[in-house]
Amino acid sequence: MTSAPSARRGRASTRRRGAASGEPRRHVSVLVIGGGFGGLGAAIRLRKEGFDDFLIVERGSEVGGTWRDNTYPGAACDVPSHLYSYSFELNPNWSRSFSPQPEIQRYLRGVADKYRVRDQHLFDTEVTAAHWDEAERRWTVDTTNGAFTADVLVPAVGALCEPALPAIKGIETFQGDLFHSARWNHDADLKGKRVALIGTGASAIQIGPTIAKDVAHLDVYQRTAPWVMPRHDRAYSKVESLAYRHVPYLQRVAREAIYWGREAYVLGFAIEPKILKAAERMAGRNIDKAIKDPELRAKVTPTFQIGCKRILISNDWYPMLARENVELVTDGIAEIRENAIVTADGTVREVDAIVVATGFHVTDSPTFERIFGADGRSLAQVWDESGQQAYKGAAVAGFPNLLFVVGPNTGLGHTSMVFMIESHLNYLASALRTMREEGLGSFEVREDAQRRYNERLQQRMKRTIWTTGGCASWYLDKHGNNTTLWPGFTFTFRQMTRRFDAAAYHLTPAEHSAPALTEGISA
Numbered sequence: 351m352t353s354a355p356s357a358r359r360g361r362a363s364t365r366r367r368g369a370a371s372g373e374p375r376r377h378v379s380v381l382v383i384g385g386g387f388g389g390l391g392a393a394i395r396l397r398k399e400g401f402d403d404f405l406i407v408e409r410g411s412e413v414g415g416t417w418r419d420n421t422y423p424g425a426a427c428d429v430p431s432h433l434y435s436y437s438f439e440l441n442p443n444w445s446r447s448f449s450p451q452p453e454i455q456r457y458l459r460g461v462a463d464k465y466r467v468r469d470q471h472l473f474d475t476e477v478t479a480a481h482w483d484e485a486e487r488r489w490t491v492d493t494t495n496g497a498f499t500a501d502v503l504v505p506a507v508g509a510l511c512e513p514a515l516p517a518i519k520g521i522e523t524f525q526g527d528l529f530h531s532a533r534w535n536h537d538a539d540l541k542g543k544r545v546a547l548i549g550t551g552a553s554a555i556q557i558g559p560t561i562a563k564d565v566a567h568l569d570v571y572q573r574t575a576p577w578v579m580p581r582h583d584r585a586y587s588k589v590e591s592l593a594y595r596h597v598p599y600l601q602r603v604a605r606e607a608i609y610w611g612r613e614a615y616v617l618g619f620a621i622e623p624k625i626l627k628a629a630e631r632m633a634g635r636n637i638d639k640a641i642k643d644p645e646l647r648a649k650v651t652p653t654f655q656i657g658c659k660r661i662l663i664s665n666d667w668y669p670m671l672a673r674e675n676v677e678l679v680t681d682g683i684a685e686i687r688e689n690a691i692v693t694a695d696g697t698v699r700e701v702d703a704i705v706v707a708t709g710f711h712v713t714d715s716p717t718f719e720r721i722f723g724a725d726g727r728s729l730a731q732v733w734d735e736s737g738q739q740a741y742k743g744a745a746v747a748g749f750p751n752l753l754f755v756v757g758p759n760t761g762l763g764h765t766s767m768v769f770m771i772e773s774h775l776n777y778l779a780s781a782l783r784t785m786r787e788e789g790l791g792s793f794e795v796r797e798d799a800q801r802r803y804n805e806r807l808q809q810r811m812k813r814t815i816w817t818t819g820g821c822a823s824w825y826l827d828k829h830g831n832n833t834t835l836w837p838g839f840t841f842t843f844r845q846m847t848r849r850f851d852a853a854a855y856h857l858t859p860a861e862h863s864a865p866a867l868t869e870g871i872s873a
């Protein structure tokens with residue numbers, strides 16, 4: 351059995367050691383999977399709390415997660431940057447309200463350097479399996495770059511991380527360039543080509559207008575028309591940046607104002623959907639302004655209440671659809687051939703390239719198939735039966751010493767995910783402090799606590815727009831439950847995760863007190 355995470359100073363090195371190669375496993379107190387906003391934030395927080403014996407295992411070559419991977423033309427955040435950034439690292443230099451991807455990625459790289467946590471990342475390394483070892487009361491973790499044991503496992507793998515390709519007949523036979531929005535092929539030159547864009551979600555509406563002017567022809571394949579609101583984006587002036595740099599308080603005020611403005615949406619989403627009627631009217635005017643053709647207007651007018659699916663923001667989506675070289679196709683795709691897409695009505699549209707913007711494996715991440723709990727079942731197996739659920743979006747019964755950063759029911763449709771991430775980092779830090787102070791070896795959330803928590807959450811979910819708004823969306827899992835979104839104000843979530851609530855957990859004392867849990871090879 352292992353003991354509580356130690357606060358002893360020590361650096362996680364990147365020595366290659368592997369169980370398969372017969373080399374001993376390296377031990378770390380905390381092993382975090384993923385180096386996006388969540389994993390990087392965890393590194394900084396753990397260091398701040400004095401837990402230096404941790405490792406961030408990241409399959410990519412750099413920090414950034416979402417913002418490293420989504421390099422498609424037009425990629426940008428859709429929550430204003432002054433809010434969509436760490437609270438402890440405001441950036442007075444954002445160039446505009448909704449920063450483009452390269453700027454966000456630069457920010458994250460800069461944060462990793464400034465807080466000197468880069469060397470605690472093990473890059474180009476994928477976690478291939480993690481098993482809870484009941485006898486040793488710790489995790490054994492296999493990666494593509496060595497094997498580890500860890501007292502605490504922290505999956506920070508993000509919900510929008512694993513691209514989902516649509517299961518379309520013949521997709522593998524296509525001879526042109528075909529790629530997912532989150533894996534943009536920058537070698538594929540789309541200029542002057544006939545291009546198909548499959549999907550009309552948050553990524554597609556940034557991609558379409560950016561490429562439409564350069565391609566010869568663009569077919570946009572739409573299954574469901576989204577609600578699209580105007581995008582109040584503008585460049586920040588030098589004076590504003592200077593003011594924010596020299597009077598940080600001003601930026602805090604701006605951030606607070608954005609936060610509370612966004613939080614007001616929750617009144618409509620989760621309490622009284624009628625409030626959203628004004629937003630629906632505004633989005634309707636957005637359509638009327640840009641599209642004169644009644645047939646096209648009908649095609650782009652959603653058939654569900656605004657808010658039921660993610661509300662998108664764009665000033666150029668509708669003008670793009672009205673362009674001469676763009677066709678909005680609403681017939682379902684029947685088949686993909688070597689050089690064409692065939693729709694259900696039999697129409698064949700020849701294309702040179704296909705961009706797939708059909709979203710992500712949100713509730714069925716492959717990583718969930720690789721994490722095995724106390725009874726030997728994987729998270730994927732457990733959640734296949736119950737639907738994905740956790741206690742406070744962090745802990746899962748049967749999976750001791752595991753805390754997610756933004757797990758089930760922590761997603762948002764209206765404001766910054768970084769707020770939720772930082773709430774979970776509070777919870778993680780508090781749990782580790784509790785382990786250290788109380789001399790605990792393990793914690794495991796009680797099944798009854800998890801059940802009660804989720805019953806209350808799903809009860810609240812019933813009256814939200816995501817349930818009542820008349821749409822099917824990626825928020826819902828195969829059981830029809832919304833296991834992705836947080837159904838309330840984010841400040842309530844912040845309050846709820848402020849402290850590790852030990853009473854909801856089975857706790858086991860450490861068998862022996864605080865041996866070195868830092869650099870040592872413990873097997």
Ligand SMILES: Cc1cc2nc3c(=O)[nH]c(=O)nc-3n(C[C@H](O)[C@H](O)[C@H](O)COP(=O)(O)OP(=O)(O)OC[C@H]3O[C@@H](n4cnc5c(N)ncnc54)[C@H](O)[C@@H]3O)c2cc1C
Pocket residue numbers: 383384385386387388389407408409410414415416417420425426427428429434475476477478506507508509510511553717755756765766767768
């Ligand atoms: C195009 C796009 C735009 C978005 N815009 C916004 C926005 O404006 N506002 C907002 O709040 N949210 C936005 N989001 C959501 C965004 O994903 C979150 O805000 C945030 O970036 C999530 O951070 P994360 O660290 O939780 O996950 P991610 O950024 O997804 O990072 C997860 C990391 O885990 C790694 N990983 C996964 N599995 C393994 C494994 N088995 N082994 C090793 N490493 C692994 C991945 O490589 C990745 O680096 C957007 C998402 C997308 C896709």
